Amino acid sequence: MTRLVLIAAVILLLVASVVQAQMPEEDSADSLVIAWTNGFSEAQAQGLSENRVILLDFYTDS
Amino acid sequence: MDSVTFTNPSVAAISKSVIFSKYNAEVDSQFAKLYGITGYPTMVIVKPNGAEIDRLVGFYPPEDFIPALFDVMQNRNTLDDYLTRLANYPDSAALRMEVAEKYKYRSQSDVAKMHYNFIIDSDRENLLGYSDDCLLSLGQMELKAKNYADAVGYFEMMQTEYPASELFEEANVYVPYTLMKAGEKKKAIKAFEAFKKEFPESEDLEWVDEQIVKIKEGKN
Numbered sequence: 001m002t003r004l005v006l007i008a009a010v011i012l013l014l015v016a017s018v019v020q021a022q023m024p025e026e027d028s029a030d031s032l033v034i035a036w037t038n039g040f041s042e043a044q045a046q047g048l049s050e051n052r053v054i055l056l057d058f059y060t061d062s
Numbered sequence: 063m064d065s066v067t068f069t070n071p072s073v074a075a076i077s078k079s080v081i082f083s084k085y086n087a088e089v090d091s092q093f094a095k096l097y098g099i100t101g102y103p104t105m106v107i108v109k110p111n112g113a114e115i116d117r118l119v120g121f122y123p124p125e126d127f128i129p130a131l132f133d134v135m136q137n138r139n140t141l142d143d144y145l146t147r148l149a150n151y152p153d154s155a156a157l158r159m160e161v162a163e164k165y166k167y168r169s170q171s172d173v174a175k176m177h178y179n180f181i182i183d184s185d186r187e188n189l190l191g192y193s194d195d196c197l198l199s200l201g202q203m204e205l206k207a208k209n210y211a212d213a214v215g216y217f218e219m220m221q222t223e224y225p226a227s228e229l230f231e232e233a234n235v236y237v238p239y240t241l242m243k244a245g246e247k248k249k250a251i252k253a254f255e256a257f258k259k260e261f262p263e264s265e266d267l268e269w270v271d272e273q274i275v276k277i278k279e280g281k282n
Contacts, residue, residue: 052110053080053115053135055082055131056097058097059084059086061088
């Protein structure tokens, strides 16, 4: 029984790694932008797939 | 920018094409670092994947902001645009100067320096009127990078090489300012005093006096 569980786990791991390898890689700049800005989820919802540009306004309080 | 430019109706009208987002660089410091932000305000215009198209540095009133933004959106006068034009006219000092400035604002100092030095080497006598600008920019970049000795070197070179330049006075005031930033208090005061004697009509005299007082009071 234990052997069967171990074999099943190994098969699952192999399948998972194959599936992950076939997934398209996310653009690194895109993922960084999304990770670091809260505003981007909203921006994406507004239709970033269209030919729109994003203006990042950097400021300081000091 | 908030109170004047972004609230302008004409600017609001172009928001259909542009998504505006604001970032406090002291809070979103990693994000600001990613785009090499060193001065404020800086507006970076990017594609949806985060790739920079161009940036606008400093305050822009609405009448300047709208055409500048349209230029960026149409890839006109952007870094890519200037690089393409420079490839067609590699001897153009004016285009190379624009390219150098773009790289400077993007904090890509090494590339900017390469272009500035290329211009200086091509026109030692400053016949085209860009070499003095280049020396000043090189000094400003070293000052920003806190390479004070190199910065002073460029400003002094500018004084020696191009005494007839319109930027001569500016280069002169940068020397004591850089010395002050470097913590060379005595040298800075001496250089500020020398500036006052050499440029008695300068608009910077009041500011210079303030700096001298601050140094003496230990505030600078």
